[in-house]
Every structure is written in C-alpha cells, then in structure tokens.
Amino acid sequence: MGKKVLMKGNEAVAEAAILAGCRHYFAYPITPQSELIEYMAKKMPLVDGTFLQAESEVAAINMVLGAAACGVRVMTSSSSPGISLKQEGISYIAASRLPAVIVNVTRGGPGLGNIAPMQCDYFQATRGGGHGDYYTPVLSPSTVQEFADMAPLAFEIAEKYLTPVMILGDGMLGQMMEPVEFPDSYAPQKDPSEWALGARRTPDDRHIINSLYIDPYVLQEKTETLFEVYEEIKKNEIRFETYNMDADAKYLIVAHGTAARVAKSAVDALKEEGVELALIRPITLWPYPYDAVAEAAKGKEKVITIELSMGQMVEDVKLAVCGECPVEFIGKAGGVVFTPEEIVSLIREKIS
Amino acid sequence: MTVFKGRTKGLTDAKLSYCPGCLHGVAHRLIGESMEELGIIEKTIGIAPVGCSVFAYNFFACDVIQVPHGRAPAVATGMHRARPDRIVFTYQGDGDLAAIGTAETIHAANRSENITIFFVNNATYGMTGGQMAPTTLPGMKATTAPYGRDVSDTGYPMRLCEILSQLEMTNYIERVSLLSPKDILKAKKAVKKALQYNIDGKGLSFVEMISTCPTNWGMDPLKAREWAKENMLPVFPLGVFKDRAAEEAKEKEAE
C-alpha cells in the first residue's frame, strides 16, 4: 500500500479509477459529484487520458457506450437526476454486453429535490433503472477508502461479466474527507479483442455490437443468456459486512452506505448501555445478500432497516427475512443525515 | 455509358431490408464503395441508428454498432476518442438526427469530432410509418400532420447543413441528392471526400443526402423522385456549405 492521503470521496474514486487504468471519462456537471468531474478534468490530460464534458448526461453515457464498444476502460459519474437521463444508455450498454463503470453520488429527490445526501435512488439502481429485463451490479461504499477501492473492483466485475457496474455513493461520501490508501498495483484490464470494435485480428473478423432482436424467439434467447450471466454474478459477487454479529443480540440492524456508518456508531453506543445489536451491511445492493440477511435475522426478535429514504431497501430486507420476524423501518427524507444520538433514540423506540 | 461493377466489398452479402425503390440502398452502396476504394473497410466503425436503417449492421462490411435513437454522434465521439486511429461514421435518418438527436448532432459538430455523419433526409419517419419529421415540407401530409404540416404550428423544415455550417470548427458540409444518376455520382464524390477527410483527421464531415420514402409518401419510386426534385430541392438546396480543409489549402497555396 502506498501512503495515506486525505481526500474527498469524489476525488478518491476518481484517482482510484485512473490508477486502475481508466483513461476515458465522459460526464456532465451536477452537485454533489462536481469534484469528481473536476478532478478528472485536471488529471486525465496528465495521463494522456480523455476527459470530455458532454452536452448532457444522455450524451455522456452514449460516449461511454462508444468508448466501451472499442474496448477501453471507461467511466462516467453523475448524481440522481443525471442518472435518470443516463438510464437509456445504461439499458443499451447492458443489452449490448459492454463493460463500463457509472458512479452515482446520489442526492435528494424526486424531481430536482435537493443536493443533500439521500439513498432514495435505491430502487432505480437495483431494479435495472432503464427499460427492459436487466440488472446492473451495484456497489455501496460506506467510507472514502471503500469508495476508492470500488473503482478497480467495479472495472473487474464489469469486464468479467461484460456489464455496466454502478458505484452508488451519496452526497455525504462524495463530499467528506478521509484518509485513503491506494494499492501499488491493480488487476490489469481483461483482453477485449474477442468482442470490441476496431479490433480486427483477421480480415474476416468483423465485430457487431447490437441490442436489436426483432425475432421474439431470438430476443428471448438473448435475454435468457443475459440472465445466466446474472446467475453467475449472484453466485460470485455478493458482498456484505457484519458487525457485532457474534454478540447475543436480540435485534438485527440492516443498513448500507452512509446510513450504515451512523448505524454502526449507534450499535457501539447502545452496547455501552448493555444493549447488543447485530448489524449487517450489504455492500452489493444488486446482487443483494438475501441469504446472509436471512441468516443474520435468524432467531432475532426484530429486524430494523435504516435508510436515508422513505424506505426502499426495506423491501429487500423483507424479502430476505420472509416473515420469520418483524421488520421495522427507520428512515429520513429530505437529506439530513441522522445524528448518532437521534438514531440511538429511534432504535430505542423500536426495541422498547 | 454506365459499367455495372457488381457488389462492392464494402457491403456484405446480406439482402437489404429496405422497400423496393427506397434510396437507402443507394446511400449504402455509395458508402460501401467509398470504403472499398479508400481501402478502409477493416479500419472503419459504422454506427447504425434507429429507423429504417437500423439493420445497417447487417449490411456494411466494417465493424458496426447499433445505438439508441438519435445518440449516434455521441457514441461516435466516445469511439473516436477511444480509437483515434479508426474511421468512425454514423448513418442517420432525419428523425434520428434532426429531432431526438439534435443536441448530440450540434455538439459533436461544434467540437468538430473527427467523424463522418451521413444524414439521409426523406422528410419523414419511415420506420414508424410516416409521421412528421423536422424536415417534413410545409403543407406535406404525414400521419401526425394529417392536414399537412402547418408551419405556424410546427415550425419550418429544419435545414441541418445550414445550421451546422455556422459552427466555427466543422470541416465539411455538403447536401447532395440521390434523385438522379447524375446526382448519385456527385453524392459518391461527397461521401468519399467526407471519409477521406476523416482519414486525414480534418474534423467533422457531414453529408446530407436528399432521399425518398416511396412507401410512406404513397408514390411509386419514380414518382417519388420527381416529387422530391420538385418539392424538396427548393427547400433543401444542394451544394457545399463548408469545406474548411479545402479553403485552408487554398489559402496556403496563395501564401
């Protein structure tokens, strides 16, 4: 590991992407991810990379589509309303089986909402988001270090399965500064010459990238193949973290990202008072760690889901727990992150 | 006398999916022949749009990607940035390029991306059944302009060559027609020149081809051509709107 540097999440994920070999980046400005696009504007030319400020998110994601089709490591970033515009392109990238990384530093919504950190784009991120039968692997960091580590990881997953991958941060993680360490080396890019355009190895090696299948039987077959890939992703890529799990806890907390950080401090605070709470933090939001959450919920009196939204992941928690015990929800809309005291008292209400 | 040359290597053996008498086939042939003559088939990436030419990936013998409606110039931008050593062209209809993709078109042109845009203008949305396009003529009927296009309500036909040639850095902009053999020969020159400019790294080249849609216009192919000559050409005058590289070469010579 190299030395520790103090960085904003937005900068750390950008730096990690560059270190991981990303040399193409296309985006359109939006708060709270502006530092990311600005960092790329500054750094990409220094590594002979491409930085281009697109005319819109729609254009940016289609530039990503073009670059990805040529077999380069390419990334874009945006925040909630911008991701809505990118969904058309993400659907095409997924259907065309192309690797790309999309960073979403989410904010409050719906509509223009605000620029404060929220987790209310969980549905959009984990349920395909655009049109059609598809999923996008979604990684949810909870520290600046993790935000950075997820850039190379996202490229690896994207290339292994030929899929777009989303890193779902939020305004808090994007804006906060924490010490980050970058590894000395990264996994190299997977050879794209099998499928990339402009990579002809022999005169007859014509490559076509397409998402149109007029014949319904062919589309069915293509979609089924896509879902076989998703099964592989589910088998290999589910990630989660547990906290205070060995304890003799009656209650289980489920939270991801920034909400999980606050939840962790609540677990610590309540432990001092003699209340043991187990916590599970999904790191991949799709594929979701249903089995792990179910396992963690076993024998608990109650499961409490904490989110910076009116409740979206709670539906996945309920799917996991499957009626084995009650699932309660603590949420907050508007974009103000819970204080540790606030979350402690809200949890106390739920378990008293 | 015309010599029949057989099929160009720039096109595959696949049977074209266009209606009989549709000029998309002619436009394809011109691009295929130009790629072959320039020896760039293996170095070229084509971008197929949404519209009747969505199946272009089956026809052009180069690598091809099929992309979202209107976004071809943005995709081309990403491609050209990723592979500056390749020749990238888009093939788009008027709905694709002048309606849903206006922003992508204007901005790629404004950046003068080193790409070629082939723009087939048939004054209608062919594939979806003859709805009004931004290029539909005043008074011309369309399924979504059943009483004829009323310019006071829907605006005047958009002239993309005229609009794009206003942009400082665009390299080459020409409007040609596919309506007569003589025009087709001229169009071929434009197509080839546009690709040559991109081989030479001169920036954005844009060739608009005035075409027909006999099916949706409800005319036989010959009548459609005559109608287009009479009605489209006055609104969409042919000619070179810009040839920056040629002008610069001339200036250099004068020095």
Ligand SMILES: Cc1ncc(C[n+]2csc(CCOP(=O)(O)OP(=O)(O)O)c2C)c(N)n1
């Ligand atoms: C986002 C989106 N909107 C609408 C459509 C439907 N659509 C398919 S082709 C087309 C019009 C194409 O017209 P044009 O570009 O003029 O090409 P032509 O068919 O005339 O060759 C439309 C609106 C679509 N596929 N995607």
Ligand code: SF4
């Ligand atoms: S619908 Fe019109 S543009 Fe489309 S293939 Fe038929 S004639 Fe050509």
